[in-house]
Amino acid sequence: xxxxxxxxxxxxxxxxxLLLFTNLIPAVNIFKNIYMSIVxxxxxxxxxxxxxxxxxxxxxxxxxxIYKENMKLKNKVNKYKEEYKDFELIKKRLDYxxxxxxxxxxxxxxxxxxxxxxxxxxxYFTQFTVSRGExxxxxxxxxxxxxxxxxxxxxxxxxxVYENYSSVVLITSHAFRCGARLESGDRxxxxxxxxxxxNMNYISPDARVDKGDRVYTSKTGGVIPGNLLIxxxxxxxxxxxxxxxxxxxMPAVYPQNAEVVYIICN
Amino acid sequence: MQLxxxxxxxxxxxxxxxxxxxxxxxxxxxxxxxxxxVALVKGGDRxxxxxxxxxxxxxxxxxxxxxxxxxxxxLLGYAAGWIGDKFKAHSFLLQFMLVFISVILQAAFIFAVRxxxxxxxxxxxxxxxxxxxxxxxxxxxxxxxxxxxxx
Numbered sequence: 001x002x003x004x005x006x007x008x009x010x011x012x013x014x015x016x017x018l019l020l021f022t023n024l025i026p027a028v029n030i031f032k033n034i035y036m037s038i039v040x041x042x043x044x045x046x047x048x049x050x051x052x053x054x055x056x057x058x059x060x061x062x063x064x065x066i067y068k069e070n071m072k073l074k075n076k077v078n079k080y081k082e083e084y085k086d087f088e089l090i091k092k093r094l095d096y097x098x099x100x101x102x103x104x105x106x107x108x109x110x111x112x113x114x115x116x117x118x119x120x121x122x123x124y125f126t127q128f129t130v131s132r133g134e135x136x137x138x139x140x141x142x143x144x145x146x147x148x149x150x151x152x153x154x155x156x157x158x159x160x161v162y163e164n165y166s167s168v169v170l171i172t173s174h175a176f177r178c179g180a181r182l183e184s185g186d187r188x189x190x191x192x193x194x195x196x197x198x199n200m201n202y203i204s205p206d207a208r209v210d211k212g213d214r215v216y217t218s219k220t221g222g223v224i225p226g227n228l229l230i231x232x233x234x235x236x237x238x239x240x241x242x243x244x245x246x247x248x249x250m251p252a253v254y255p256q257n258a259e260v261v262y263i264i265c266n
Numbered sequence: 267m268q269l270x271x272x273x274x275x276x277x278x279x280x281x282x283x284x285x286x287x288x289x290x291x292x293x294x295x296x297x298x299x300x301x302x303x304v305a306l307v308k309g310g311d312r313x314x315x316x317x318x319x320x321x322x323x324x325x326x327x328x329x330x331x332x333x334x335x336x337x338x339x340x341l342l343g344y345a346a347g348w349i350g351d352k353f354k355a356h357s358f359l360l361q362f363m364l365v366f367i368s369v370i371l372q373a374a375f376i377f378a379v380r381x382x383x384x385x386x387x388x389x390x391x392x393x394x395x396x397x398x399x400x401x402x403x404x405x406x407x408x409x410x411x412x413x414x415x416x417x
Contacts, residue, residue: 005311008311008314008315009310009311009314009344012314012315012318012340013337013340013341015318016318016321016333016336016337016340017333017337018333019322019325019332019333019336019337020331020332020333020334020336020337020379021333022332022333023331023332023333023383024383028332032332035326
């Protein structure tokens with residue numbers, strides 16, 4: 001007769017009964033649910049290996065499909081990014097032309113684009129030739145402007161007019177003068193220096209002039225329309241009382257860089 | 267070590283039998299039969315231990331109350347060992363009867379425990395046929411256990 005250990009039997013029975021009663025503890029049930037959610041798929045795989053295989057192979061196929069779709073979408077995104085760059089360029093141009101049209105409506109009903117045809121090196125700071133002339137309605141001393149994305153900027157005035165082209169006296173020229181005003185309203189006269197900077201002369205001694213003040217054309221000149229941006233004050237010199245203050249002005253845009261300018265025909 | 271290997275093989279065989287050799291809930295409960303046969307061959311201690319460990323593994327692997335199979339297999343193992351000592355263990359009729367009654371007792375115990383713990387219970391409308399099928403398979407497993415000295 002085989003020996004049966006009574007003690008062993010009691011111990012195992014006690015453990016088994018304890019195991020049974022652990023089902024009453026909520027924490028054990030929570031653990032069991034988590035555990036079964038992991039184990040059950042494995043059990044299902046053991047019971048139905050062909051379904052498990054099918055499941056796994058379907059998942060692998062879907063991963064491949066997802067990868068392919070991802071690559072397609074990435075290519076599309078890159079293509080759209082390129083198209084967006086073109087769109088941005090077109091939009092910039094559009095805004096530029098809108099600005100032109102807006103100015104035309106508000107200030108200068110007769111705004112004529114003109115291409116810079118010729119710019120001699122010896123006249124680099126003084127003048128260039130544009131593609132509009134008498135036949136297009138251009139007159140001497142007509143203002144010539146340039147659109148700088150945000151503002152209309154004075155480039156110069158028409159000097160000599162020929163049939164189909166004209167010469168433009170640039171604001172950087174020593175021969176160029178026009179009435180100007182500061183943001184504060186104080187007036188002066190802008191004069192070119194045949195260089196990169198301009199002088200604003202005859203500012204009243206009591207005028208408040210600060211570095212960074214913007215300078216605009218004033219309407220008092222009669223020829224050049226008012227409110228055209230000229231540049232920014234970079235330095236101020238107070239001379240004796242008879243001459244007032246002189247400001248050094250940096251042009252907002254150098255007309256030397258322009259390819260297309262606009263003539264405001266009177 | 268032999269015990270562990272037997273438990274693992276029995277468990278795998280159980281998975282296969284339920285998957286491929288069951289019909290409308292009628293299947294061979296390999297682990298239960300092994301518990302009885304190991305108890306008949308090697309005594310109540312071994313049979314009880316086999317039932318205990320096998321029961322824990324099945325409780326952890328399958329849905330149900332933790333400990334339901336553990337306790338019933340443990341008791342059946344010891345009981346089979348005691349009966350095997352009293353009567354001729356190699357008798358096919360004894361094996362058939364033991365397994366037949368064990369299947370019914372296990373089903374009843376699990377039903378009672380699950381009802382007590384408010385767990386879903388499975389239908390046992392074919393319990394007698396299941397018990398009979400298991401009883402018929404029992405002598406084959408007894409021969410295998412005896413020859414291989416499994417458990």
